[in-house]
Amino acid sequence: MQKLAAIKGMNDILPPDSARWEWLEGVVRSLMARHAYRNIRTPIVEPTPLFVRSLGEVTDIVEKEMYSFEDRLNGEQLTLRPEATAGVVRAVVEHSMLYDGGKRLYYMGPMFRHERPQRGRYRQFHQIGAEALGFPGAQVDAEIILLAHALWEELGLKNVRLELNSLGQPEERRAHRTALIAYFEQHQDQLDEDARRRLHSNPLRILDTKNPAMQELVEAAPRLIDFLGAESLAHFDTVKAILDAAGVAWSLNPRLVRGMDYYNLTVFEFVTDQLGSQGTICGGGRYDYLIGQIGGKPAPAVGWALGVERVLELLREQAATVPALVPDAYAVVPDAAALPQVMAALQRLRALGVSVQMHAPVTAGEGMGSMKSQFKKADASGARFALVFGPDEMARGAVTIKPLREALEQQEQSLADLPAWAATLQSAR
Ligand code: ATP
């Protein structure tokens, strides 16, 4: 029979690598709790119009990257979420979550974009994101940037730069848009097909081009930051002052516009030079008009999303050590007749916080296998101890605890005293 394989650009995450994912998620949960951000889980499939309306019709994602399909049962147009902010905002509106003030939320999960798979760019990838909804102040822009920065610190991630820009307000964007169209019209011959198509529908998008041939043109284009009024500049200054006081370095990138249309005022990206052309590990900004745009009572918001694969790849690139998952103990059981008693003892140990891997033969009908092969498995598991439940020990209601990694004497413990032994393990952690 023909072998079935995963879809191109959609990866299995297998042990031992999955331990790195769990570790990262654990660090994030702890950090979010300390910042009082609460977990939200929204569906992976949403109605297509949600993304078209929020991301903007003339964006890479909506024009060419969405996995959309028709529900066979009722003909509804559906899309696998390419990002999570739109879904979070929908949920916040649908459940009137802002009725009693602002909400700080975070999520983790898979996203889907039909892109050309390459290092750091997949079709199913994972984002972790934070959103602060209902707060207009620049202090919250800074708070959420500091939150991302704290995450890099706790992960031990290095060589990550923060780039900032301000996209101002709609009326400021309109003046800039006029100047931008005039500039690009003068250089029509240097525009690629996408840019020519977007020139009048969404010229700001041209600044987000990945086409190397257009970089020089884009570099010299009118800068949005030069069109901002006093209020927008003051908002931006507050963000920068808080970052400065917190000792977080940043640089202004006037070309930074982000890939979705919903942003205004502060936008930012955390970038690295260590991941080739997929160097953006996290991006976000303020989106004060999105909630109103998808039918909610208008309210301000700010958020970011990071790419889990890129963060993990960068950690690997920097040879960062991630705690490996190894059991404390491996249970060696020479005689299958002892299993009922042994397994009851192991459950008591596990309840006390000890991680125990139980030996289990992989061939049928040959008992538990030789002691030699069991010890080989115990060694390969990385466990610190082998717990040997031999017939002599069992007759005495005891177990032999044999250190596998340290030059220590093995010792016999009565099963009744195992809680005390478990406690010594716990206190050494
Ligand atoms: P890029 O410019 O690299 O295409 P983007 O602007 O489309 O990124 P966002 O929509 O801002 O990305 O998503 C936030 C983060 O999610 C990115 O900074 C990146 O780390 C990650 N990301 C985006 N698309 C992918 C993908 N196809 N595969 C893996 N990670 C991705």
Ligand code: MG
């Ligand atoms: Mg993209």
